[in-house]
Amino acid sequence: MARLSPTFPETSGPLAEIRLPHVARLRHVVMRILQGYPSTLNGLSRLEGLLLREIQKRGNVRAAYAVGAILRKETVGDTLLFDML
Numbered sequence: 001m002a003r004l005s006p007t008f009p010e011t012s013g014p015l016a017e018i019r020l021p022h023v024a025r026l027r028h029v030v031m032r033i034l035q036g037y038p039s040t041l042n043g044l045s046r047l048e049g050l051l052l053r054e055i056q057k058r059g060n061v062r063a064a065y066a067v068g069a070i071l072r073k074e075t076v077g078d079t080l081l082f083d084m085l
Contacts, residue, residue: 047076048084 035046044052047070054066067081 047074047081050074051081051084 038045039049042049050070050073051066054069055061058065058069063082063085067078067085070076070081071078
């Protein structure tokens, strides 16, 4: 049995290599769930990384502007993003 390791944003590894039809339909869902775990590269989840990059890009801005930019791209709750800050 292959060991799963949430090393994102990479999309390779044991999960990406599974070719079973019933698992293939769930791959996208499982990948999104695993992206909530901290990366082995920087310790941030995918959304935390997006939020940090948005803040770095905009410089010294109010939290609502950074969160608003992420909300336009992602289907996620604003409270979750504000909690990450």
